[in-house]
Amino acid sequence: FPFPFPSSWTGDTSATPYNVIYLNEGNAQFTNILDHPLTLEDSHTAQLFDQDNDGDLDVLLTRYSWSFGGYNNLFVNEGNNNSWIVLTCEGTISNRSAIGARVQAKAFVNGAHTTQTREITPINGHLTWANFRVHFGLGDAEVIDTLIIRWPSGIVDTYFDVKSNRFYKAIENLNLAFLCPSGGISFTTQEQIDNFPIDNPDCVEIAGNVVISGSNITNLDGLLQIEVFGGNLEIYGNDVLPNLSGLNSVSSIGGDFKVLNNPVLVDFSGLGLLNSTGGSFQITNNAELDNMNSLSGLSPLASIAGNLWISQNPNLSSLSGLDGIDAGSIDSLFIHENESLTTCHVASICNFLDLGGYADIYDNASGCNSQIEVDAACPVKINEIITGTHFEIYPNPASGVAHLRYSISDIRYSIFELYSIWGIKVKTLLHEEQQPGEYELSIDVSDLPDGIYFIRMQSGDTQATGKLVVIH
Structure with a gap:
């Protein structure tokens, strides 16, 4: 792949005001790439690392304070279909950071037997830091045939048939452990859901964003082991998914939680432990959410830390199940175009309106067709009741x-x-x-x-x- 780096001196004290990129041709030859966005400005060091945990390498270019105002540039790799692995090494007899370890990956890549070598070092270049994670680009390879780690202690660990497109952790003289995916995960088939516990037997927390969207996904049972989604969770466009059973162990979602465009979703059963989301909660265009118990699976939900958005669910009749949400955790409230929705006066909604929060309520059934109607249905509160009054x-x-x-x-x-x-x-x-x-x-x-x-x-x-x- 292209390896960018700044060139060196043009005089006694001044650095070259431009970058160069050399493409490794794989045969001990390099080609200078002249017309590339990374060569348009000057910098002092290029750091390659996977900053967004999506498996490809991104580029950070660093500068002195007098160069382009001292700004650094981060170039995010939008990715492709090539395979990869990211490996974190942890020393036990050697130093914990595994500085000095040498890692070799042997694989059949794009029709050729290939050996790649990486060394973990404490330095990377001027004005930057070392990236201790090891990255291998693998082209079309689905496995690394042989992965060899030579530790500073002299110990050599060898692993065979290491699957690609995974994050791993190698502990010196012990084992190679698969790490939970860090994010950017999209489940588009039932097979992917079913295979998740097989491919990720010890994974209980996914750090990044997750999308579940597939025309043949009928259940989420393969996700039973997941306890925490660290980023956003979006469940949309699942034509045959009737409920959320399979998310039974999930206690928190770190970002937004969106449930959209699931035409046969009947209820939220399966979320019996969900206590909080770190962002907005949206339920939109789920045609079969139709009765007083449709949202009852959400009864443990206590905090959402964002907007609450309920819209375009034509058969939804009640918001019972959202009662336990702390009104103070709701930023804004949007309830609209739910033509059968008559019961909005649950505790969380009434308390939110009493606090004077922003609410947009319209085009629902009578009783929930405006903020005034919802307020009218909420219990009339007496702040202080005194004996004799x-x-x-x-x-x-x-x-x-x-x-x-x-x-x-x-x-x-x-x-x-x-x-x-x-x-x-x-x-x-x-x-x-x-x-x-x-x-x-x-x-x-x-x-x-x-x-x-x-x-x-x-x-x-x-x-x-x-x-x-x-x-x-």
């Missing part, structure tokens, strides 16, 4: 006249005030001394705009607040 608002929602019924147990000076959702006082409803007894106060709301209002009562030393929804 009873406070009830009806009808709620109201359109013409609302009634406020209450009782007091002794002589008190009572004040009732109406406030907008923004905390602005709209009017004083009552301000007088009252005898013990039961009372009913009529409130004309016919001239009030649709919206959410709060009635604040102060009776003697006690206070209470109730919510009133006005819909004309």
Whole structure:
């Protein structure tokens, strides 16, 4: 593959203001590649390493502070279909970083028997650091026939038939262990799902992003051992996947969790241990999510650290199952175009609306067709209930006249005030001394705009607040 490096001196003290790249032809010959983006600017060292853990080498070019403002350049390799392995070596008798170890890979690559050699060193070049991981590009090879590690201690470890496209860890004089994939994983067939525990017997945590999308994926049982997805998890376009059984051990998702365009997904059973996501949670266009229990598999979910997005699920009737999400963990709320959705007033949603968070709710069924309707269905909260005080608002929602019924147990000076959702006082409803007894106060709301209002009562030393929804 191309190996870029900066050229050396042009004078006594100045470095060459351009890069050069030489292509290794594999026959002890190199070709100078002149027209390449990596040669357009100057730098001092090129570091090749797999910065995004996708199996190919990326390039970091470093500079002095006076060169191009001191900025470094990272060139990300978009990859191809070539095979590879990445190996981390750990010394036991030798130094732990395996500095000085020499690794050889023998494989049949692109029609030829090939031997590649790498040495782990503490230096790489000027203004950079050493990359202790060993990378081999393998072309079309599916296995390395022989992998030999010569440790500084003199120990030689040899491994045969090492599968390509894997991350490995070699421990001196012990074993070669397959590491969990670090990310960029796409499951597109049932066979890939089924083979995962065979190829990855000890893998319980996948550090990076995972996509599950395939026309023949019927179950996720091959992922039963996974406990943590460290990045995003996207499950979309699975034509015959009825539930999420197989994710039973997953306790957390480090990034976004998206479940989109799965036409026969009936429910979320299989997520009985999922406690948190580190990003947004989106459920969109899953036509068969259809009953009160469809989301019940999500009941342990307590935190999402992002947006909650429920949209275009035509048969979904209830958000029960999302009750346990901490409202403070929701950034914004989007509930729209769920034409059968009538029950949105679960605890997490009601608490989020009470906190005044941003919500976009529309084109759902009656009862969940707007923020006002959801607020109206949420329980009317009384922040403080004092013995001897009873406070009830009806009808709620109201359109013409609302009634406020209450009782007091002794002589008190009572004040009732109406406030907008923004905390602005709209009017004083009552301000007088009252005898013990039961009372009913009529409130004309016919001239009030649709919206959410709060009635604040102060009776003697006690206070209470109730919510009133006005819909004309």
